[in-house]
Amino acid sequence: MTESSVPPLRRVVIVDDHGIFRAGLKAEMQGRIDVVGEAYDVESAVAAVREHRPEVVLLDVHLPGGTGGGGAEVVKLCRDLLEQVRFLAISVSDQATDVVSVIRAGARGYVTKTISTQELAEAVEAVATGDAVFSPRLAGFVLDAFGTGGVAEDVRDEELDRLSAREVEVMRLIARGYTYREIASDLFISIKTVETHVSKVLRKLQLSSRHDITRWAEQRRIV
Incomplete structure (x- = not known):
């Protein structure tokens, strides 16, 4: 592959209320993504997304600030940008309510923080190109909630x-x-x-x- 054919790094904003996680993720993903901004709560996340207009936002589900809606609230407040900015939730939580709430809001995928560096890089690329990405055991929650046009019992x-x-x-x-x-x-x-x-x-x-x-x-x- 020639240098000119190497795809450009995806421009990413990292949103997580733990600075040590943001730093670790940035270090682990060095050379795989271009981190153009960081945020730690709902307000700073919305500001960073609107300022930097990244291709992908790596978004924690549980964030302080706003009206208590966490990552889902960030996505809702940026809905006018969803054609150009894709949200990929990354969280320690694997609960159906968390998964479906952020996907309902408009996120394109949801992975847990146990994901490998290579898998996360592939997920970022997939989401940036319009695909939906989920950690294997989480996909069922989304299918249950939206696959038949209904909403899961525990979410509705x-x-x-x-x-x-x-x-x-x-x-x-x-x-x-x-x-x-x-x-x-x-x-x-x-x-x-x-x-x-x-x-x-x-x-x-x-x-x-x-x-x-x-x-x-x-x-x-x-x-």
Whole structure:
């Protein structure tokens, strides 16, 4: 292959609220993508996308800021750019609600952070050229949700749709028996923030206790 036939590196913005992950991803992907910008929350992500107009945005699903919608909110706020900017979600989460919410918003793919460097480079290229890309076990969620023209049972639930991605995450850990301290440590947030999220979940779902949250989550198979 001659030098002139080597495809140009795809222009990418990395969005993740953990600086160490952004730095690591940038180092791992050096020579495979052209990182033109970085962001750490909803507001900075939207600003970076609009400023740099990248070909692909590597987008974490759970982000602070905005109205609590995380990565899906970023995509929604950039919908007027979706013809030229493609969003590829990359997250530790492999939950159906997270996958479908960001795809609903307009993202072209969703991979987990266990993906290899080579696989991620291939996913970026595929998304940039208009293909959809999913980690193998996540594709089924999308097929279940959209394959027959319907929406998956656990996603169409109006009560669940009231919750932000972070609130669902906290609720799931509560249902698994985690203490507030353990949740705070696992999500890198304060105990006070956990308490705030739990209070919002209880209010939005009109529940009264941790036991009620656990039962609600189990009924919807999102524990």
